[in-house]
Amino acid sequence: QVQLVEYGGGLVQLGGSLRLSCAASGFILGHYAIGWFRQTPGKEREAVSCISSSGGHTDYLDSVKGRFTVSRDNAKSTVYLEMNSLQPEDTAVYYCGLNGGSSCPVTGYLEIRGQGTLVTVSS
Numbered sequence: 001q002v003q004l005v006e007y008g009g010g011l012v013q014l015g016g017s018l019r020l021s022c023a024a025s026g027f028i029l030g031h032y033a034i035g036w037f038r039q040t041p042g043k044e045r046e047a048v049s050c051i052s053s054s055g056g057h058t059d060y061l062d063s064v065k066g067r068f069t070v071s072r073d074n075a076k077s078t079v080y081l082e083m084n085s086l087q088p089e090d091t092a093v094y095y096c097g098l099n100g101g102s103s104c105p106v107t108g109y110l111e112i113r114g115q116g117t118l119v120t121v122s123s
Contacts, residue, residue, distance in 0.1 A: 002026035002112060004096050009117030016086050018119060022079040022096035027112075030054075030074035035099075035106030036081045038092035039116075048094070049081060050104035059104045063089075086121045093118050 008020040022034060036049040049070040050059040058070050069082040079096060097113035099106050 004114040006114045006117040020081040024077040029077040032098040034079045053102035
């Protein structure tokens, strides 16, 4: 089954850390750039980060630069998002997705996306 599944969300206090994982199955993850997105009710999705297929290029939303780090292990078919110094405004459902390309940014229609994992940052 072709799918992306996210893990690692949860409740964390202000300033805390979480590591999200995006695990792929049914296809070769290493062929594709992966984007991390977040969404809150009533708002458009927001692109948080992107990593190219090889891992050689990464992009970040300005508000998370220096706090979030994206990485990937193609041998394990997994992409990670390390999130540090979390703020209440980081609260959202986070999901990963791809649009079929190998480079960043990952925009437009997502051919494959996960169901999302909820990150809640309490103050």
